[in-house]
Amino acid sequence: MKKITLLVAAMFFAFAANAQLVEVVEDFESGAFPAGWSSVVNTGDCDVSFGADMPTGPSFPSSAVYFDDDACGNGMDPSNVTIYSDVYDLSSSDGVVTVGYDVAFQEVAAGDTFLAEVNAGDGWETLALYDVDLAEILTESFDGTATNEDFQVRWTFDDAGEWAWHGAIDNFNLTYTNVLGVSDDAVEGFSFAPNPAQDVLNLNAQTNIERATIVNVLGQTVIDAEINATSSTLDISSLAAGTYILKVAVGDETGTYHIIKE
Numbered sequence: 352m353k354k355i356t357l358l359v360a361a362m363f364f365a366f367a368a369n370a371q372l373v374e375v376v377e378d379f380e381s382g383a384f385p386a387g388w389s390s391v392v393n394t395g396d397c398d399v400s401f402g403a404d405m406p407t408g409p410s411f412p413s414s415a416v417y418f419d420d421d422a423c424g425n426g427m428d429p430s431n432v433t434i435y436s437d438v439y440d441l442s443s444s445d446g447v448v449t450v451g452y453d454v455a456f457q458e459v460a461a462g463d464t465f466l467a468e469v470n471a472g473d474g475w476e477t478l479a480l481y482d483v484d485l486a487e488i489l490t491e492s493f494d495g496t497a498t499n500e501d502f503q504v505r506w507t508f509d510d511a512g513e514w515a516w517h518g519a520i521d522n523f524n525l526t527y528t529n530v531l532g533v534s535d536d537a538v539e540g541f542s543f544a545p546n547p548a549q550d551v552l553n554l555n556a557q558t559n560i561e562r563a564t565i566v567n568v569l570g571q572t573v574i575d576a577e578i579n580a581t582s583s584t585l586d587i588s589s590l591a592a593g594t595y596i597l598k599v600a601v602g603d604e605t606g607t608y609h610i611i612k613e
């Protein structure tokens with residue numbers, strides 16, 4: 352994932368038909384983890400805290416979640432503590448995801464680190480590694496692609512066995528666009544295959560399929576075919592890879608399905 356500064360693409364999608372911008376923001380003002388969030392003490396005896404005032408260096412304007420190794424104390428067992436975000440289902444998203452947070456990190460010995468990672472479908476990968484003191488609260492934003500059902504972000508503070516300072520985050524934000532704000536709407540007796548598909552979609556129904564259209568993430572119709580048969584094929588070889596919506600009119604019903612073009 353690489354940094355971006357604007358959410359222009361996501362905001363544009365929000366105004367297109369059949370697309371819904373989803374924005375998750377967590378500000379840690381309650382003094383406890385939001386639903387779905389947690390921390391895991393991998394080693395040591397100390398866990399995270401909530402608050403604005405950091406043990407040293409710049410503090411936050413409002414409550415953050417942080418690991419305070421200073422408060423953990425001198426001579427304690429080495430601390431390695433991970434903050435886990437909620438798990439987000441991005442399977443209905445168009446694949447474009449932006450994740451961000453504000454971060455503070457102060458170390459004592461050079462070995463201390465604060466590691467941000469994301470699971471965007473291929474296991475944990477590094478978003479950012481904070482390895483030296485941050486002179487200011489840093490506002491981070493990362494742009495990438497993900498359509499996994501178990502999208503998650505985590506931050507791990509490692510004190511390298513020292514009496515160290517802290518790592519903290521606030522204002523977690525996750526932005527993505529659902530291609531449809533609703534789940535698939537199936538028509539009984541209608542089926543199609545394969546999905547994902549490369550070249551051809553095979554359509555089958557027990558009653559007459561009148562029309563089939565394919566809509567992209569911008570809500571634009573890219574294929575519009577009169578069928579008038581109980582079975583047919585749609586040539587999708589010209590479509591760019593990505594997620595689309597298949598709409599079918601079968602009898603007097605309309606079905607909508609997510610399809611993936613490979």
Ligand SMILES: [Ca+2]
Nearest residue numbers: 378413414521
């Ligand atoms: Ca806050």
Ligand SMILES: [Ca+2]
Nearest residue numbers: 461462463482
């Ligand atoms: Ca370091």
Ligand SMILES: [Ca+2]
Nearest residue numbers: 510513514515
């Ligand atoms: Ca320590």
